Amino acid sequence: MGADPVKYQLDESQIPTAWVNLLPDLPGEPLPPLNPQTGDPAGPPDLTPIFPMGLIEQEVSAEPEIPIPEEVRDIYRLWRPTPLIRARRLERELDTPAHIYFKYEGTSPAGSHKPNTAVAQAYFNREEGVRKLVTETGAGQWGSALALATRLFGMECEVFMVGVSYDQKPYRRAMIETWGGTVHRSPSDLTEAGRSQAEHASGSLGIAISEAVEVAAGSEDTNYSLGSVLNHVCLHQTVIGQECIEQMGLAGESPHVVIGCVGGGSNFAGIAYPFLRQRLREGTQTRFIAAEPAACPTLTRGRYAYDFGDTVGMTPLMPMYTLGHDFVPPPVHAGGLRYHGDAPSLSALVKEGLVEAKAIAQTAAFEAAVRFARCEGIIPGPEPAHAIRAVFDEAEAAKQAGEERVILFNLSGHGHFDMSAYTAYFAGELEDLEMPDEELAAALESLPEAPALA
């Protein structure tokens, strides 16, 4: 207690003025996405039906910095800069010499990091005359972030919500509607894709994506919007890590290890890529840990290969770690981490050994999240609970080594809309679903024909 601060705050004038694009700094030649029909590198014409040129350019940009438009920064000001917090109570609880810092993205109105890219995507679409954005959502974090962002730019938002979530999570739906968005239960009868899947009444993210893409592709003034995986999404999130660099400077420390959870990779990229650029350019020795669910072990047990981004095979082929686009993750509570692939940029970094991947069991994640909440107050979302588990392990390693290591992690969102998962945890009803080897091997058989990756 006393004079040493708990929170490191920046002024809103210190919101970054550019996003960090790590593409030009990645080792080796970038692997292009491929057109699934021709097998040729996919170019802008493959994407213009559903994305605006402003975002397509960011997707392939060789510029290390992408300026953030003032209108986007103006909206970021509603909640950014977010706090960097030293978890002093947690350090005492863990009896570790490690210094544990977390960046808290749960202060955004939607409760996670997702609005960082939703606002940017809404802006670049509106600049090109797009009137409506369509997307899919599972648990609802992404759908609510996009509803908020489009509203602030006077646009419309249509969200296809996975049927089972639509039924079980009415509160995220209410949030989307409060911000003026329209929510459809998927599969719906509004699209060809939805009607063709009517017998799968509980829906899936794959079906919901297909419905959203179909609506976007079929309308002039309507585009599609994706909440993770793509390069433009990952780079929008780098406001997180850039603020952390400033804030760690205020604390007079720099991280030995940076930790984030990974579903598609965007919150991890957000905190890690600015520090990764320092490592690549300046030779800093920071370690990076990507924490993924053991039930959906893309980076730890998947294959590095070209695969579709969606389940039904409509998107370009992307070079990434994948479990196969047919893989249906078991229903773990970290809905935001249930994705068969990962961002190509993050996959390349794991392949190069610059990022370590670690699989975390669900109950271990919740055990850590509850302990965290009882020290620091904030109740974490199930997704960052996986990062917290990895933090505990690093804090223990520091204790074993007797070293005062600095650990930084991304608390990407709160768990206010996930309390049923905590209830299940306390009731002893959470299962740890390890995937059998045969099941993973079977899913990988769905990989499309494409050049093998080294």
Added chain:
Amino acid sequence: MGADPVKYQLDESQIPTAWVNLLPDLPGEPLPPLNPQTGDPAGPPDLTPIFPMGLIEQEVSAEPEIPIPEEVRDIYRLWRPTPLIRARRLERELDTPAHIYFKYEGTSPAGSHKPNTAVAQAYFNREEGVRKLVTETGAGQWGSALALATRLFGMECEVFMVGVSYDQKPYRRAMIETWGGTVHRSPSDLTEAGRSQAEHASGSLGIAISEAVEVAAGSEDTNYSLGSVLNHVCLHQTVIGQECIEQMGLAGESPHVVIGCVGGGSNFAGIAYPFLRQRLREGTQTRFIAAEPAACPTLTRGRYAYDFGDTVGMTPLMPMYTLGHDFVPPPVHAGGLRYHGDAPSLSALVKEGLVEAKAIAQTAAFEAAVRFARCEGIIPGPEPAHAIRAVFDEAEAAKQAGEERVILFNLSGHGHFDMSAYTAYFAGELEDLEMPDEELAAALESLPEAPALA
């Protein structure tokens, strides 16, 4: 847009070092609470079975400043100082010359201002060897705040939750359990009071209070804790208004009008009392508006009289505006505003004409809350939605007058656990329940015999 900030931030070293006790500045002699048996002024012996001396002294203190213990400030640092935000987007939406500022207390881990007093109460109890705090909760805001606070001091917490809320709001319950609190459905079979009310299976706040007080009174190391109404509770909340004074200074403005919603009065007192002291001492002309629900119109249609604080008549008689302790407010969604009485200090200020009271219909409150959320992002709790409605009216008045008035209000909490109320609003299912005169008159017949108040 541009250089003018949206948020006014303080450093954690600027968390106030003392609470403002308005009692010595209130006009006239303070009216004492009365022992319900003897009719004599109630003293500490009436309160020691359930409260620690540290809080009893604050309840009647003549000191204008009560120092905040460093251990309490250290916990405040987890989320305080909270931001003061200029609602520039809302001003444009309302097309008003008014400058609208709001203090956002939803950044606390529990999502409202309640932890400000929960932490203080836990501290003063622990200082006197109390090991456990027991309380009641309706919608769950207060119960979760106390669970958080006790946990941070290594104490236990037991919450009697109104039966119907226990069944309908499992997520607040999960939050309490995440912080290590125990939740009982009230009426329970754990207490005499609960067993005697078993036939009222859906429970009420009155029954839950009786159960909690019974447990506290019957155990040496267990005390009771109340989340509003009492002077020590109101004064703990004045960290809000003191921070606002600093932050308005940063903005270079001072409020023409300060607005808060009122249930028992604590969040209103929190933002208003420091400014009220300025008015009483320095003659500033700030106006103060207490926004209460039309369905529970204590200040606007109640009587100024001695009444019990609870429904079953166990507490001392308090001088306050009341609808009669038998009054059962209709089930409006602003659960935190459903109280038959109001803080004696606030009641005295209304009686003196220093605070204006205004009754707000539920649908008008939600209409304002949705418009607010679509401009500023944050989804307000149903309680502060009442304050927002009053803000809209003041902003319109400023427009009519063509005056650049400065409006400050307390956004006391977010609505993440109240989304079902928004769903009901969008479905057109919210009712505006005006109380018929006969019903109010009937409830007032429950007033106990006591000296009449001027």
